[in-house]
Structure formats: structure tokens, C-alpha cells
């Protein structure tokens with residue numbers, strides 16, 4: 001019996017039984033009144049796709065990955081002023097907080113399932129900055145104190161420390177400079193790897209160098225081994241960090257805007273896909289445990305490349321301050337619904353290959369997600 005005659009047979013036979021018609025109508029379905037609709041289904045039956053996503057759960061099953069709370073890392077700006085709690089105007093709902101404000105703020109988030117944070121120190125005190133970024137690893141500085149406080153207070157919270165000098169240098173660049181204003185790669189790597197070890201020794205579960213100096217992953221991994229803690233600390237590399245205009249609100253928040261020039265000589269050019277692939281490969285070879293792509297939504301191809309190159313590694317994506325601020329601004333202008341857009345952006349990032357997302361939307365997702 002051919003397929004179409006089988007279908008027409010069923011279509012004719014079933015409506016003759018009234019209980020089946022009643023059941024169908026209860027389900028909001030109805031039998032074809034004639035065989036015509038069924039008989040017309042012939043040829044390639046793979047053309048019928050809608051059935052596969054006709055239900056919310058079936059739609060969810062179409063995604064290779066579902067966002068879960070454990071995929072999210074929440075960025076925190078830790079001020080050196082213990083009582084500070086300042087809203088960052090360009091970064092809606094985000095604050096710079098001192099140590100006395102951070103625990104009361106985080107407690108309800110941890111109760112809602114917050115798993116992980118990434119810390120950025122914000123030195124505000126006068127003279128807190130110098131050419132070498134000396135305060136980056138000040139034991140009394142905001143990051144080391146916050147690592148210790150959070151480890152004590154929230155034993156299950158996974159703590160990542162962003163490692164860079166730009167928040168602590170008087171010139172605002174991500175390393176130590178030569179007289180001509182260019183980065184001295186060797187001195188910068190020496191200094192940044194020392195800072196990373198200080199954060200790790202203070203208890204950070206993960207150190208994440210964002211400076212983009214050549215060779216820093218290898219230097220940090222070797223120093224972690226030397227310090228005897230390589231087996232206890234995750235090394236997450238900002239492997240493919242692109243320069244561009246999406247970091248503005250972050251620089252307002254962290255006070256890390258360069259006082260001259262820009263970062264185009266050490267962050268990747270937006271068109272540099274090949275360069276990004278080389279940087280990812282290099283960082284894997286130098287001992288990175290996680291590779292990161294940043295920004296996220298404008299660089300989905302790079303996330304996909306990272307997953308391809310680092311098949312056996314977790315890939316992280318940083319949905320940066322400008323991406324977050326854009327979504328807020330457009331939602332406020334009535335372009336779309338905030339939640340729907342945040343979810344769609346996240347879905348794109350996951351689809352591209354990331355399984356870790358650093359996002360300012362984390363507190364919202366703790367409310368929106370049940371898993």
C-alpha cells in the first residue's frame with residue numbers, strides 16, 4: 001500500500017467512530033472532512049517541520065544547550081571605599097560596591113542560585129594609581145579582601161578574579177609602558193602573572209587575565225605550578241578580546257579609561273578572525289583551562305571558532321557592558337521586551353558554542369530560570 005493511500009484510508013476510517021471525533025475535538029483537533037487534504041501529502045515528507053516544535057517543550061528540545069544558572073558568571077565592581085554603593089549611570093542597575101555592601105547585596109542572589117562571580121577592583125582613593133599598577137595586588141586592596149570575604153561568607157560561590165593592571169595604572173593601560181607609551185610586554189607579563197598568583201593564593205578559584213599581553217597564560221600557569229596550586233586554580237584566558245566601542249560603560253564603572261591612546265595595539269581588531277583563532281590556539285597551548293571570547297553577540301563566529309579549536313575545553317563568552325547597555329536602551333525605547341531580548345541574545349551565544357556566559361543580566365536570569 002502506498003503512503004498516500006494509507007493516509008487516505010485512515011482519514012476516511014477514523015471519523016466514522018464518534019468517540020474519536022469527540023476526543024479530537026477536546027484536544028482542539030479535527031479530522032479532515034474529506035480525504036483530499038491527506039491525499040495531497042505526497043513526495044518528500046521531510047518537508048513537514050512544524051510538528052517538531054509545536055509545543056514549548058518540543059521547542060526547548062530544539063536547542064543543543066539550555067541556559068542554566070551554573071552557566072552564568074556575574075561581574076562585580078569592588079570599590080576600595082568600604083561603604084560605597086554607587087549606581088553606574090551608563091550600566092543600568094549595576095553598582096560599584098564597597099566590602100561592607102557586597103555581602104548584603106549578594107546574599108539573596110546566592111539564595112536564588114547564584115553560582116559564580118568575577119571580581120573587578122575599583123581603586124578610588126587618591127593616589128591609588130601609579131605607573132606600575134602597584135595596588136592591583138595590595139593585600140589590603142579591594143580584590144584580595146573581597147576574595148577572602150566571599151570565600152568565608154559563601155563557601156559554595158565560585159570566585160573568579162579578573163587580572164589586569166588597567167584599573168590600577170595611572171595611564172589606564174593594561175600593562176607597564178615603555179617611554180614611548182607602548183606596552184612593555186615582558187615587564188607586563190612579569191607583573192600580571194605575579195598579580196594572578198596573589199589572587200590565587202588569597203583563594204580565588206579562577207584567575208582570568210584580560211590584559212592581552214603575549215605569553216601571559218604560560219607565565220601564570222608556570223607560576224601556579226611553582227606555587228604548588230596549579231591543581232586548585234582554573235586559568236581562564238580572555239583569549240579573543242576585541243577592541244571596539246562596547247566597553248564604554250565598564251570603563252565608567254571601573255575607572256579604567258586610558259588617559260591617552262587606545263588599546264588597539266593589544267586587543268584584537270574587529271575583523272581579525274584569523275588572529276583570534278591564533279590567539280585561542282596559542283592560549284590553549286600555553287595552558288589555559290577555559291578560553292573566552294569577548295564581546296559576545298558581535299563575535300558569534302569567533303565563539304564558534306573557539307569551540308571548534310578548543311573541542312575539549314569549556315568556552316566562555318563575555319556579554320560586555322555595551323551589549324547590556326544597548327539591550328537596556330532599546331528596551332526602554334520600546335524596540336523590544338527586555339527579557340525576550342536578553343534570552344534571545346543568550347540563546348545565540350549558547351548556539352555559537354559557549355557554555356559559560358559572563359553577564360550583567362545574571363541577577364535577572366536567577367529570577368527567570370528555574371534550573
Ligand SMILES: NCC(=O)CCC(=O)O
Pocket residue numbers: 162164210246247248249250251319320321322
Ligand atoms: N576586562 C573587562 C573589560 O575589559 C570590559 C568588560 C565590559 O565592558 O563589560
Ligand SMILES: [Zn+2]
Pocket residue numbers: 164165166167173174210211
Ligand atoms: Zn585591562
Ligand SMILES: [Zn+2]
Pocket residue numbers: 164166210211
Ligand atoms: Zn579589561
